[in-house]
Amino acid sequence: MGIPEKIKAIQDEMSRTQINKATEHHIGLLKAKIAKLKREQEEQITKKSGAKQDGFDVRRTGDATVVFIGLPSVGKSTLLNQLTGASSAVGAFQFTTLTVVPGMMVYRGARIQVLDLPGIIKGASTGRGLGKRILSVARSADLVLLVLDVFQPYHEAVLTEELGNMGIRLNTLPPNITIERASSGGIAVARQAELTHIDEKHIRDILHLYGVMNARVVIREDITSEQLADYIAGNVVYAKALTVLNKIDLVDAEFVAKVTDSLKTSIVPVSANSAVNIDLLRKKIYGRLDFIRVYMRPKGGPTDYDEPLIARSGDTVEDVCNKLHRNMRKEFRYGLVWGKSVRYGGQRVGITHALLDEDVLTIIKRR
Numbered sequence: 001m002g003i004p005e006k007i008k009a010i011q012d013e014m015s016r017t018q019i020n021k022a023t024e025h026h027i028g029l030l031k032a033k034i035a036k037l038k039r040e041q042e043e044q045i046t047k048k049s050g051a052k053q054d055g056f057d058v059r060r061t062g063d064a065t066v067v068f069i070g071l072p073s074v075g076k077s078t079l080l081n082q083l084t085g086a087s088s089a090v091g092a093f094q095f096t097t098l099t100v101v102p103g104m105m106v107y108r109g110a111r112i113q114v115l116d117l118p119g120i121i122k123g124a125s126t127g128r129g130l131g132k133r134i135l136s137v138a139r140s141a142d143l144v145l146l147v148l149d150v151f152q153p154y155h156e157a158v159l160t161e162e163l164g165n166m167g168i169r170l171n172t173l174p175p176n177i178t179i180e181r182a183s184s185g186g187i188a189v190a191r192q193a194e195l196t197h198i199d200e201k202h203i204r205d206i207l208h209l210y211g212v213m214n215a216r217v218v219i220r221e222d223i224t225s226e227q228l229a230d231y232i233a234g235n236v237v238y239a240k241a242l243t244v245l246n247k248i249d250l251v252d253a254e255f256v257a258k259v260t261d262s263l264k265t266s267i268v269p270v271s272a273n274s275a276v277n278i279d280l281l282r283k284k285i286y287g288r289l290d291f292i293r294v295y296m297r298p299k300g301g302p303t304d305y306d307e308p309l310i311a312r313s314g315d316t317v318e319d320v321c322n323k324l325h326r327n328m329r330k331e332f333r334y335g336l337v338w339g340k341s342v343r344y345g346g347q348r349v350g351i352t353h354a355l356l357d358e359d360v361l362t363i364i365k366r367r
Contacts, residue, residue: 190218
């Protein structure tokens with residue numbers, strides 16, 4: 001029996017099993033088995049296709065990269081043109097875009113690369129259409145835009161499932177757990193939070209499934225069997241996402257409100273054709289990317305407020321040095337900062353100082 005058949009057999013078993021307290025352990029273990037089989041299947045496909053990455057070759061540029069993921073004919077190309085002024089083929093038929101079309105969106109000083117990808121179809125994660133090549137681009141993106149047709153909002157679940165099958169988890173953080181493998185002693189579990197979805201026997205069974213027989217496990221939050229399996233596998237990407245509901249010019253406000261209420265996630269309603277809410281979408285994209293603006297002040301000179309250096313929330317002076325020049329870190333002596341991150345203007349800071357939005361920074365080099 002091949003891997004696809006094994007997965008199908010387990011899925012059939014899950015569908016026949018009534019979900020209740022008594023079967024939670026069994027269902028969780030079956031889900032972990034499916035996750036393991038899917039990763040083995042992916043590894044087999046990679047080996048057959050050689051070492052080359054099965055994805056579009058896209059040169060990354062700008063301060064961040066955003067990708068459009070959607071089914072064919074949801075208006076991704078028109079939306080790209082509105083956001084960036086790029087020239088992406090637009091047509092009222094499926095599969096207009098057959099390659100990656102990049103554009104550059106400039107907003108509040110940030111240069112954001114936006115990639116228009118071909119539309120995917122259900123089963124994309126198993127190789128249907130250009131599915132694997134398309135979804136692989138999303139793994140390294142800073143933000144995934146799920147683009148929906150206002151008349152087919154239920155496709156959000158399809159997109160989320162296909163991305164999930166490729167190991168891309170949207171709008172969630174990695175589980176707060178630690179697994180330290182050992183040479184002996186079995187599996188010791190230290191719980192720092194109440195577990196409602198999984199118990200210690202379940203944890204040990206999943207670890208054994210992945211060949212881990214001896215380890216110290218520290219769990220700091222309530223987790224599920226899927227989260228544990230993701231952590232052990234180690235090839236899962238946790239990506240930020242934003243859902244865009246397109247073509248709202250074809251319906252009334254009441255219809256949009258009804259669709260919005262039916263979706264589990266918060267959405268941005270737009271019309272790419274009529275340029276409705278495009279500025280709102282730009283603002284939302286910028287906000288989800290957690291940018292901060294750092295204004296550079298040369299020693300003895302005026303602050304450059306016209307062209308801020310774009311960094312990310314949590315970035316340090318070291319991160320700014322690395323952005324400016326590859327040798328800046330070696331030449332760094334200390335920094336002077338004016339702004340919200342310091343107690344007083346012109347405060348002297350070290351390389352690990354975390355900056356905040358609109359801070360002014362002067363870098364003093366070694367003599």
